[in-house]
Amino acid sequence: MANSILSDAVLVNNYIAGDENSLAVLINRHQSRIYRHIYSKISDRDVSDDIFQETFFKVIQTIKSKKYYNEEGKFLSWVLRIASNLVIDKFRNDKKMPLKRDTEEYSVFSSIKDTSLDVESKLIKNQVDTDLKLLIEKLPAEQKEVVMLRFYSEMSFKEIADITGVSVNTTLGRMRYAMANMRKLIEKNKIYLPA
């Protein structure tokens, strides 16, 4: 059977069994979708290529270390999630080390200041992050998935709908229920979340 008509799950199994060509088919099949996903957030061809490459390095490492759960229809959404996380990491690193050049109108020294949080603010932030993660963990699986993709992977509702295989309305509904459930949990457990 030609590789091009095999499902993703079969190709992943063949790849695990040592067929390197299956990876080439998977990349060829999904490269456009994955690359556009990255480029839509980065808008830079070279950086998008780097992230695309890094994404597949992670894919290869995970599959070869037998940590990948091979379920039908999940390969693309899994790869997109890895790409999204790498995009977020890239933004975080850029924020930590923004590239600024000295010009006649602008001196780099005019904007340099210590914006890091003090110890108390850091402790509060860590506590809030931990509380939020615990709250999210308590949500039903499909609501948790929407919240994670929306806030941690910064995906649009349309992208989440595509990945989870439901309509945008269902995704919005799940988010609404998730927010309502989290509010109830906050009230019930008397959790204080400063802005």
Added chain:
Amino acid sequence: MAKLYSKNLSQKKMLPKKETILLILQYSSALSIVKIGNFNINLIAN
């Protein structure tokens, strides 16, 4: 009269560079992962 055509940029296929794909495939061929106890060791063949 000549018709004016405009390129629909949204339909233009966005693809990674061929070199990027080649590098990924070479990395995949070269990488083997050995599990020893709780550790995974990545071996990259030259």
